[in-house]
Amino acid sequence: MGHNRDYVIKFLRKLWELNRPYKGRFLLGVFFGVLTGMGQMAVLGTVLFVIGVVFGKTALAGVHLPTVPSWVPASIQANLGEFYNSMSDHASRSHVWGIAILGLIPLVVLLRGVVAYLNSYLLGWVATRTTCDLRAKLFEHLLNLPLSFFTGASTGELISRNNDISILQNMIAVSLVTLIQAPVTIITWLAVMVSLESKLTLISLVVFPICAIPISIYSRKGRLASANSQTEQAALSRVMLESFTGNRIIKAYNLEGVVVDQFKASLNTFRSNFMRVIRATETPGPLIEFVGAIGICGMFVYLMLSPDQNFFGLAVFTGALLSLYPPIKALTRLYSQVTQAEGATQRIFDLLATPNTLIDPAKPVPLRAAGAEIHFDNVSFDYGSKMVLHNINLKVNPGQMIALVGPTGSGKTTLTNLLLRFYDPTAGAVRIGGVDLREVALLELRSQIAVVTQDVILFNDTIRNNIACGRPGASAGEVEAAARHAHAHEFIMDKAGGYEAEIGEKGVTLSGGQKQRLSIARAILRNAPILVLDEATSSLDNEVERAVQVALDGLMEGRTTICIAHRLSTVQHADLIVVLDNGRIVETGRHADLLALGGLYHKLYNLQFHQSPGENGPPHEIT
Ligand SMILES: Nc1ncnc2c1ncn2[C@@H]1O[C@H](COP(=O)(O)OP(=O)(O)OP(=O)(O)O)[C@@H](O)[C@H]1O
Numbered sequence: 001m002g003h004n005r006d007y008v009i010k011f012l013r014k015l016w017e018l019n020r021p022y023k024g025r026f027l028l029g030v031f032f033g034v035l036t037g038m039g040q041m042a043v044l045g046t047v048l049f050v051i052g053v054v055f056g057k058t059a060l061a062g063v064h065l066p067t068v069p070s071w072v073p074a075s076i077q078a079n080l081g082e083f084y085n086s087m088s089d090h091a092s093r094s095h096v097w098g099i100a101i102l103g104l105i106p107l108v109v110l111l112r113g114v115v116a117y118l119n120s121y122l123l124g125w126v127a128t129r130t131t132c133d134l135r136a137k138l139f140e141h142l143l144n145l146p147l148s149f150f151t152g153a154s155t156g157e158l159i160s161r162n163n164d165i166s167i168l169q170n171m172i173a174v175s176l177v178t179l180i181q182a183p184v185t186i187i188t189w190l191a192v193m194v195s196l197e198s199k200l201t202l203i204s205l206v207v208f209p210i211c212a213i214p215i216s217i218y219s220r221k222g223r224l225a226s227a228n229s230q231t232e233q234a235a236l237s238r239v240m241l242e243s244f245t246g247n248r249i250i251k252a253y254n255l256e257g258v259v260v261d262q263f264k265a266s267l268n269t270f271r272s273n274f275m276r277v278i279r280a281t282e283t284p285g286p287l288i289e290f291v292g293a294i295g296i297c298g299m300f301v302y303l304m305l306s307p308d309q310n311f312f313g314l315a316v317f318t319g320a321l322l323s324l325y326p327p328i329k330a331l332t333r334l335y336s337q338v339t340q341a342e343g344a345t346q347r348i349f350d351l352l353a354t355p356n357t358l359i360d361p362a363k364p365v366p367l368r369a370a371g372a373e374i375h376f377d378n379v380s381f382d383y384g385s386k387m388v389l390h391n392i393n394l395k396v397n398p399g400q401m402i403a404l405v406g407p408t409g410s411g412k413t414t415l416t417n418l419l420l421r422f423y424d425p426t427a428g429a430v431r432i433g434g435v436d437l438r439e440v441a442l443l444e445l446r447s448q449i450a451v452v453t454q455d456v457i458l459f460n461d462t463i464r465n466n467i468a469c470g471r472p473g474a475s476a477g478e479v480e481a482a483a484r485h486a487h488a489h490e491f492i493m494d495k496a497g498g499y500e501a502e503i504g505e506k507g508v509t510l511s512g513g514q515k516q517r518l519s520i521a522r523a524i525l526r527n528a529p530i531l532v533l534d535e536a537t538s539s540l541d542n543e544v545e546r547a548v549q550v551a552l553d554g555l556m557e558g559r560t561t562i563c564i565a566h567r568l569s570t571v572q573h574a575d576l577i578v579v580l581d582n583g584r585i586v587e588t589g590r591h592a593d594l595l596a597l598g599g600l601y602h603k604l605y606n607l608q609f610h611q612s613p614g615e616n617g618p619p620h621e622i623t
């Protein structure tokens, strides 16, 4: 219980922080909640008042009505009594008066309804706003986390955090209403009961501590089951996401049955967990009612044994006692719901608390990449386990085009990842124009680099927007000019819709080479002083590649370019060729020198151009 209580308090405090911008509406909602809580009693009071007035005081003879407290001045007491008497006189004399007074009952009920509506509406408004703010905050936070976070996290699970927020939203909307209404209702009914029959009230309350037992047991059960069912739900989203995005492979390898079976198995555990949640939420209520009924029986036994019995008063009292149960039930349900949402909230706040390991410096140094040298100064790096780069020392002069070559997995892409500061080096430093990248604002650094990534990344949007995201604000003419340079304009015009054609998720409606050309157009549009081309032309046929290469050569002019290629034909004219092997620079030099050296470059070159075609060398490349 202690753990739960701490959690609930912490939860409410966080909630309050999130609600803060909407304090005005929140407090107004709370105010209407208090009124709603007192509403039932107001209805009862009105009914009693109306009965007294219309049917005469004798109708209420047995009820121990609360008397006007003695501190009220005698003159007011007398006036009140007179007012009441004159009202009942009128009512008993004329039916019109009587009916008018009876009309008070629906009027009060209507008022109570309006107040209850405002209560739920305002608090619902606050809950929705608050959780939408939370969604936006979480999304922004996640988006700014470093790449290493995303390589470690599962996309499906990250997306299912949205579901966690929905749980939170429902709970906040319900909990705010219950949390305010229920205690007020309980207190007002208790006040009524005490004023009617104080001794009986005490007796009937004896049973309440017993109710705490089922509440505590079931809230713990509920919390565990709900934590499990939310994990299962995350697993379900992951399976779905993967099977929809990887649908081609699933179809090609006839994996439908296997995947569906996996999904159904996850669904089974999810279902049984969820049923456990339902049992844990719904069991305490009836149990409490049962204990309450025993309490009422006890009360009747007491009355049976006492001489002075009054049935009308007793009926009102029993009514009040029974009215205590719904709010108590609501509170216990809320308690178990809040503890069930513990997992969801915990996950959300944990994510929000994920520290960003790549933060902007407090006082960023301005960066001018144009005409500046890039320097990898004794850089070593690992992704968390094995070393991937060892003591890399490399200087790229401004305007130079250098080529990174080497076997697959040798660390070429990793080196460019460090230049874009997707990661920080484990040892050493990467500098542009003598400035350590860690001293530069990330936005400024990345705005000066255009990159064509090895895996082409396209958004489910139009062709135009996919290119234009290279430089937000670019004009239609500039987008088209970039597309022409990348030899993409022609195939774009062949598409129905041209530049406005939607390319589908990850560009499914395009061929590999077309996607690559869009990615190149995007980099051309960016017009940045540093250009990183990671296998930029690997999916193009020789003819198109040659044409794109001409465009790229034009683009490289005056820019510092780092070009990665498996096809050595594309890098022969580089100013400097850097050969990587197993994370180490093994050779550097120009094409002819490296060939003459007879080392790894020579070997790779021979594999591609003279021997039988390996995976890197289609036959037509053999010269
Ligand atoms: N996110 C990552 N987490 C852990 N290890 C990684 C990660 N990315 C790459 N690696 C490892 O780092 C090494 C270098 O990878 P890198 O992508 O730099 O190779 P590459 O030279 O670009 O290869 P390729 O020519 O196939 O593109 C590889 O051994 C790879 O397994």
Ligand SMILES: [Mg+2]
Residues within 6 Å of the ligand: 412, 413, 414, 454, 534
């Ligand atoms: Mg690579």
